[in-house]
Amino acid sequence: MKHSRRNIFVMFLSVLMALTAVSPASAAGQGETKAKNAELLGAGATFPYPLYSKMFDEYNKLFGVKVNYQAIGSGGGIRQMLSKTVDFGGTDAFMSDKELAKADGTILHIPTCLGAVVVTYNLEGSPKLKLTSDVIADAFLGKITKWNDERIKALNPGVKLPDQNITIVHRSDGSGTTFIFSDYLTKVSKDWKKQIGRGKALNWPVGVGGKGNPGVAGLVKQTSGAMGYVELIYTLQNKMPYALIKNKSGNFIEPSLETVSQAANIDIPADTRVSITDTDAENGYPVSSFTWLIFYKEQNYNKKSLDQVKALLSLLWWVEHNGQKYNEALEYARLPEAAVKRAEVILKSVVYNGKKIDFKQ
Amino acid sequence: MQELITSDNGSIADMQTENIKKRSNSFDAVASSHKNNMGAEKTFNAVLLIMGIVVILILAGILVSLFVESIPAIKYNGFGFLINNVWDPVTDRYGAVPFLLGTLLTSFLALVISIPFSLAVSIVLAEYLKEGWIPAILKSATDLLAGVPSVIYGFWGLFLITPIVRKIELSLNLPPYGVSILAASIILAIMIIPYSASIAREVIPLVPVDIKEASYSLGATKYETIKTIILKYSMSGILAGIVLSLGRAIGETMAVTMLIGNSNILPKNFLSLIFNPGNTMASVIANEFTEATGNIYLSSLVEIGLLLFIVSFILNVIGKRIIRKFVIE
Amino acid sequence: MMNNVDTDKHFKLRKLKNKVFKYFLYFLSGLSIIPLILIILHIIKNGISAVNIKFFTSMPKPVGESGGGILNAIVGTLMLVTIASVMAIPVGISTGIYLNEHRKNRLSYYIQLSAEVLQSIPSIVIGIVAWIWIVLPMGHFSALSGGIALGIMMLPTIIKSTEETLKLIPHSLKEASLALGVPYYKTILKVLLPASLSGIVTGILIGIARIAGETAPLLFTAFGNPFLNFSITKPVASLPLLIFNYATSPYDDWHKIAWGASLVLITFIFTLNIFTRLFTKKYKVKF
Numbered sequence: 019m020k021h022s023r024r025n026i027f028v029m030f031l032s033v034l035m036a037l038t039a040v041s042p043a044s045a046a047g048q049g050e051t052k053a054k055n056a057e058l059l060g061a062g063a064t065f066p067y068p069l070y071s072k073m074f075d076e077y078n079k080l081f082g083v084k085v086n087y088q089a090i091g092s093g094g095g096i097r098q099m100l101s102k103t104v105d106f107g108g109t110d111a112f113m114s115d116k117e118l119a120k121a122d123g124t125i126l127h128i129p130t131c132l133g134a135v136v137v138t139y140n141l142e143g144s145p146k147l148k149l150t151s152d153v154i155a156d157a158f159l160g161k162i163t164k165w166n167d168e169r170i171k172a173l174n175p176g177v178k179l180p181d182q183n184i185t186i187v188h189r190s191d192g193s194g195t196t197f198i199f200s201d202y203l204t205k206v207s208k209d210w211k212k213q214i215g216r217g218k219a220l221n222w223p224v225g226v227g228g229k230g231n232p233g234v235a236g237l238v239k240q241t242s243g244a245m246g247y248v249e250l251i252y253t254l255q256n257k258m259p260y261a262l263i264k265n266k267s268g269n270f271i272e273p274s275l276e277t278v279s280q281a282a283n284i285d286i287p288a289d290t291r292v293s294i295t296d297t298d299a300e301n302g303y304p305v306s307s308f309t310w311l312i313f314y315k316e317q318n319y320n321k322k323s324l325d326q327v328k329a330l331l332s333l334l335w336w337v338e339h340n341g342q343k344y345n346e347a348l349e350y351a352r353l354p355e356a357a358v359k360r361a362e363v364i365l366k367s368v369v370y371n372g373k374k375i376d377f378k379q
Numbered sequence: 380m381q382e383l384i385t386s387d388n389g390s391i392a393d394m395q396t397e398n399i400k401k402r403s404n405s406f407d408a409v410a411s412s413h414k415n416n417m418g419a420e421k422t423f424n425a426v427l428l429i430m431g432i433v434v435i436l437i438l439a440g441i442l443v444s445l446f447v448e449s450i451p452a453i454k455y456n457g458f459g460f461l462i463n464n465v466w467d468p469v470t471d472r473y474g475a476v477p478f479l480l481g482t483l484l485t486s487f488l489a490l491v492i493s494i495p496f497s498l499a500v501s502i503v504l505a506e507y508l509k510e511g512w513i514p515a516i517l518k519s520a521t522d523l524l525a526g527v528p529s530v531i532y533g534f535w536g537l538f539l540i541t542p543i544v545r546k547i548e549l550s551l552n553l554p555p556y557g558v559s560i561l562a563a564s565i566i567l568a569i570m571i572i573p574y575s576a577s578i579a580r581e582v583i584p585l586v587p588v589d590i591k592e593a594s595y596s597l598g599a600t601k602y603e604t605i606k607t608i609i610l611k612y613s614m615s616g617i618l619a620g621i622v623l624s625l626g627r628a629i630g631e632t633m634a635v636t637m638l639i640g641n642s643n644i645l646p647k648n649f650l651s652l653i654f655n656p657g658n659t660m661a662s663v664i665a666n667e668f669t670e671a672t673g674n675i676y677l678s679s680l681v682e683i684g685l686l687l688f689i690v691s692f693i694l695n696v697i698g699k700r701i702i703r704k705f706v707i708e
Numbered sequence: 709m710m711n712n713v714d715t716d717k718h719f720k721l722r723k724l725k726n727k728v729f730k731y732f733l734y735f736l737s738g739l740s741i742i743p744l745i746l747i748i749l750h751i752i753k754n755g756i757s758a759v760n761i762k763f764f765t766s767m768p769k770p771v772g773e774s775g776g777g778i779l780n781a782i783v784g785t786l787m788l789v790t791i792a793s794v795m796a797i798p799v800g801i802s803t804g805i806y807l808n809e810h811r812k813n814r815l816s817y818y819i820q821l822s823a824e825v826l827q828s829i830p831s832i833v834i835g836i837v838a839w840i841w842i843v844l845p846m847g848h849f850s851a852l853s854g855g856i857a858l859g860i861m862m863l864p865t866i867i868k869s870t871e872e873t874l875k876l877i878p879h880s881l882k883e884a885s886l887a888l889g890v891p892y893y894k895t896i897l898k899v900l901l902p903a904s905l906s907g908i909v910t911g912i913l914i915g916i917a918r919i920a921g922e923t924a925p926l927l928f929t930a931f932g933n934p935f936l937n938f939s940i941t942k943p944v945a946s947l948p949l950l951i952f953n954y955a956t957s958p959y960d961d962w963h964k965i966a967w968g969a970s971l972v973l974i975t976f977i978f979t980l981n982i983f984t985r986l987f988t989k990k991y992k993v994k995f
Contacts, residue, residue: 447835
């Protein structure tokens with residue numbers, strides 16, 4: 019009798035203790051035993067998110083490796099890579115030398131696909147518009163405010179443009195899409211270069227912000243008279259119109275796999291960090307870009323196991339090779355052969371404790 | 380007042396018989412159990428004390444962590460943080476004015492919109508319909524309204540409130556943003572009605588019955604009694620409710636983030652102050668925290684968090700002080 | 709003569725004002741619950757078609773493919789709530805007891821103040837703190853960090869409900885037990901706690917209802933996960949997080965799933981609310 023009562027008390031105490039104090043400790047223990055069923059965590063760009071979610075879904079079916087990719091924006095991908103909270107990051111804007119210098123270790127880039135940033139809009143009848151870089155720049159600077167502005171009319175004879183305000187929709191989060199878009203406008207517009215410049219997050223003079231490519235597409239779709247910029251796939255999936263943009267050679271180019279690939283047909287540097295906006299190619303779409311996955315060259319940090327690192331490298335290798343077959347179905351251009359060759363060299367240069375890693379290719 | 384919630388009345392009787400049984404069994408056992416009890420009692424008290432201290436430590440830890448993480452920003456931004464109106468991560472310029480203004484505007488508008496409704500609900504419940512199914516429904520409905528998650532308010536607002544706001548904007552010949560300070564304020568108002576109503580509902584019945592009776596016996600109508608006696612008497616309590624609701628409104632994140640439009644530009648004129656998109660302190664953190672690449676950028680966001688913490692702390696303390704004073708009076 | 713008519717008019721006017729005021733109040737009260745009705749109707753209308761057995765048992769599909777379920781988010785939410793409860797319930801109840809037993813003590817005052825301040829901290833700020841405390845040192849996002857953020861939010865509710873319920877228990881009950889020679893800690897554990905059990909359980913249920921719908925503290929802690937995950941050191945999905953991500957996307961399929969998830973979440977929270985009320989009513993005993 020006496021015992022049973024004491025037992026209850028002891029139980030109460032031990033439950034208290036166990037539940038409060040021990041739970042973080044036991045949690046830490048659990049992490050290490052789970053290494054064989056590898057789970058990889060990535061975060062970043064929303065621009066290639068439809069592709070990645072398809073690729074990683076297939077990869078899970080093929081190899082049973084769970085790859086959790088959270089589309090939080092390119093800025094987020096870089097940030098989380100710098101604070102080492104993810105296994106790999108995704109970004110549409112390659113990291114600047116300044117950003118790389120901030121990292122605790124060398125960060126590598128491999129391109130995964132090509133994409134196009136398109137100007138989309140919400141107009142009655144969804145007419146196909148032709149736009150030039152300076153019209154786009156002035157619209158996003160708030161200098162062109164009406165859809166029936168003379169300059170837009172002049173570019174689009176025959177299209178009935180309404181007397182409606184242009185509502186600019188931009189990104190609210192730090193975004194590689196914004197970087198590509200502003201990189202292009204900085205190259206082609208002096209006003210833009212002076213007032214705004216290029217960056218992942220900008221000090222926008224007008225407009226509303228949506229979170230991620232999905233957020234911007236969602237807002238444009240909801241708002242009559244809206245104009246925004248998103249990755250091509252988001253307009254295709256949502257049946258939204260996009261503009262033809264005049265390139266350096268003076269041709270109005272429709273964004274497509276073909277025109278984007280043309281823009282990427284250039285010499286790719288060894289670290290693959292290259293901008294392909296405002297391309298010289300005659301039929302190249304001017305707002306094209308690679309998108310990259312980033313990771314550390316030295317993989318032994320945060321007590322990562324070698325198995326987990328191997329799983330990561332195998333995944334990345336697969337993305338560069340077999341995974342590429344999913345690109346075109348989702349309107350992302352395949353990587354040019356030259357880019358894949360560069361990526362192979364980069365992947366093989368990854369080390370664990372300073373030693374080369376033998377991973378399944 | 381002595382209403383009590385209890386599930387188990389039998390426990391004392393059980394203990395009693397158990398104790399008697401035990402006592403009659405052996406005196407030795409009593410002596411040894413006494414000793415054990417002393418030890419157990421000490422442990423028990425120690426556990427209680429430690430848990431209490433843990434609560435204090437959590438709060439202290441929160442404050443310290445927020446402060447430590449914002450030190451780089453405080454050093455870099457200085458006092459200008461509170462008066463600069465440009466938030467530009469590209470050039471590393473961080474001024475919190477757009478968010479302070481956005482927070483102030485949305486909370487204030489939400490209060491203005493919600494006060495008539497929450498007052499009406501509380502007066503109806505406290506003075507008009509005290510029994511029956513209508514007040515029961517009204518009470519349950521406001522309780523449920525308080526239970527709807529913020530993210531669902533935001534989702535619903537995206538599909539129902541922004542189109543309405545867009546129509547208003549079009550009719551005023553403004554750019555039809557839809558997502559705007561106004562949309563966020565409307566959803567915030569809906570969200571705080573149950574909260575401020577519940578506080579007012581507690582305060583209004585505290586008006587002494589004899590004063591009310593005196594008013595009625597002088598021939599005053601209910602309307603007059605409410606206007607001249609009840610509202611006047613419970614004014615400080617209602618005010619406290621408003622302050623507490625304000626404290627709630629400024630920290631509200633998800634619904635606001637989804638409806639406010641996430642723009643860091645200061646509005647140029649009065650109309651655009653309400654109809655343009657904006658950002659609040661909470662929404663800018665939600666939007667930018669995971670992606671702040673620079674250390675100063677991240678630290679500046681934590682500084683906004685610290686600011687938010689301090690403001691809601693002050694509002695809460697003021698509100699509760701007024702209420703306590705009122706209840707004692 | 710004239711005077712009489714005036715008084716009469718005046719009187720009628722006052723009565724009219726009284727009536728108008730009354731109906732105006734009724735009108736406003738009625739209006740204030742319209743949003744609730746609209747929200748519920750909207751969620752049911754849009755959500756019901758998404759909800760079926762598969763919705764509960766399958767995982768989300770990649771972007772652009774229709775169908776898919778929310779099993780990962782349901783499991784994640786349950787995990788997060790469990791972690792939060794495991795953390796908050798023991799600490800909360802013990803602290804509640806301490807506060808009740810040491811009412812005039814200086815430490816009690818500070819504990820009480822801390823609990824009050826904790827209650828007032830905006831949820832997004834708690835998210836930042838959990839990120840600083842757990843995510844940074846652990847090196848990755850995790851269910852644990854999200855659970856702890858939610859636990860901190862749940863704590864004040866439990867402390868308060870425990871303390872308030874204990875306060876309501878008549879002194880005579882405690883004194884009777886002590887007079888019978890029952891040791892102090894046993895009096896608390898076996899007399900006071902069982903007597904106030906329903907109040908404490910109510911507090912716990914309210915606390916769970918409060919945190920189950922929270923999104924902001926999870927944005928940079930639990931993070932989300934398209935796969936099923938049972939490990940507390942890995943990121944997990946949660947219902948509110950999934951609703952947020954899907955609701956702000958442009959995909960109609962995803963909107964549909966978000967409405968379905970909203971229906972599930974709101975049913976869960978309302979059930980808790982109703983359960984709480986029934987629980988309190990059933991066990992309410994007058995002393």
